[in-house]
Amino acid sequence: MPTLRTRVDVLSVLCGPDRRHGSEVAVVRDGRPYPDPRARQELAGRLGCPHTVFVDDPERGAVEVHRPGRGVEPDPHALIGAAWLLDLEILEVPALGDVFARHDGEFGWVTVLAGWAPPRVLRRYPDPEQVRALPAADAGERSYAWAWSDEAAGRVVGAERGSGAGPCGGPTGAGALLLAHHLQRALNVTEAPGAQILCAPGADGTIEIGGRVFLDPVRQLLLDRP
Missing domain, CATH: 3.10.310.10 (Diaminopimelate Epimerase; Chain A, domain 1)
Structure with missing residues (x-):
């Protein structure tokens, strides 16, 4: 058999x-x-x-x-x-x-609904190089670090931080999703060191996310x- x-x-x-x-x-x-x-x-x-x-x-x-x-x-x-x-x-x-x-x-x-993603504190930095230089994880709050690389074009550099960020092994899109909902605009996110995430707010608190x-x-x- x-x-x-x-x-x-x-x-x-x-x-x-x-x-x-x-x-x-x-x-x-x-x-x-x-x-x-x-x-x-x-x-x-x-x-x-x-x-x-x-x-x-x-x-x-x-x-x-x-x-x-x-x-x-x-x-x-x-x-x-x-x-x-x-x-x-x-x-x-x-x-x-x-x-x-x-x-x-x-x-x-x-x-998906923006409220579905686990909460994170959104931490804005003035320079995308500061975001790229952050360590992959730390023992602090769960947060999403971000900075504009081209605000007019909706381009962002982002990074997951804190509890739960380190072991995941790559981008999940949850932080980028929450950022797009917060800013209420379409975003093209580069997550250090080079992942790409596309997000666009829709009706009733939804976000289309892809890559x-x-x-x-x-x-x-x-x-x-x-």
């Missing part, structure tokens, strides 16, 4: 133009063999990506996002990657409901089912 296997694809999401500096997202194409939170956390830890998306129904777009050691945590970049990979226009996400998505070539976007998605065929895995 052949061994049943589960396919896992690894994406880099919110990359820069050179496909570097994105955040890794693992997408488990069939999440049914991992029905409970403990099994999902164990697999997410083994895969070693900042976030793992479990696809429970690819036709409906039902997904659940896990962050190792933190449980269910549907950061924007994980949903962007999953919608792009599965070619879906709607994702069904626990606690969020329907999340609308679109994609165009290597770019993907989702539309490049890159599927590395070398990182495709086939796991024996439990």
Whole structure:
């Protein structure tokens, strides 16, 4: 009897133009063999990506996002990657409901409520080089450091700071999302050292957020089912 296997694809999401500096997202194409939170956390830890998306129904777009050691945590970049990979226009996400998505070539976007992102203090700096020079994380408040690189064009340099920023392993888009909502304007954000995030406010407190998605065929895995 052949061994049943589960396919896992690894994406880099919110990359820069050179496909570097994105955040890794693992997408488990069939999440049914991992029905409970403990099994999902164990697999997410083994895969070693900042976030793992479990696809429970690819036709409906039902997904659940896990962050190792933190449980269910549907950061924007994980949903962007999953919608792009599965070619879906709607994702069904626990606690969020329907999340609308679109994609165009290597770019993907989702539309979410600004209040969905975990709170951060927005810290403005006068010079983008000050933001780029900040360490990746510290033990202080959870904040989002930012500075205009071209205010007229809506270009920003940003960086996640504080508790929860360091272990994530790349951009999530949450800080950029909150900044776009605060400023109420479309932004083209470069997150040090080179990720790119696009944000645009919509109606009723929504923000469309997106960026490049890159599927590395070398990182495709086939796991024996439990």
